[in-house]
Amino acid sequence: MTEKEIRIFLDETLEDIQDKLDAMDDDELDFETSDGLVSIETEDGTKYIVSRQSATNQIWLAEPINGWKFNLQDGKWISDKENHELYSFLEALLSQKLGKPIRLK
Template sequence: MSQAAYNEAIEATLIAIEDALDNCDWDIDYERADAVLTLTLEDNGSQVILSRQSAVQELWVAARSGGYHLSFDDSANKPAWKCSTTGEDLPTLLDRVLSEQQGEPVSLNLDI
């Protein structure tokens, strides 16, 4: 993947996450500082951090349960960010780690 294609994919992904957070039923604040998007669960103050890793063309997710490295897989019918350790796509991974940290099911209804 070219660097330009990676930058376009990551930017579209971060915007989609921000849009999903604006429309979800949970009190999840977010702050974006250049290459880092920090999600804060208002109920308990825990955070999930997404960071752009341009050098390796990955998206990293840091949560209480660990760190996850996702690569953009455009070989399938629907391109998606896939975790190298769990095999989860980004929407599934985010819902899981947010649910674990919230202590109840969280769904962002993220469509990317």
């Protein structure tokens, strides 16, 4: 992919996460968006921040315990630490926090 295509994919990924959160209509999750950022908050105030890092062509995920950097590999965002796929990892974090399955795919 070219730099331009990667940047478009960065934006499309954040828009997709936003759309899927919006479609969930879950009272236990709230989210806000701004340019290049999706901030997800649970009822108890726990925040998860998914952000575009255009300079490095990455998506970063900040969660209460750790921060993760995701690189584009074969059309998926894969973490540089433990090879987590972004959507699956975010689903797992939110599912664990809320005690119920959360689906973003």
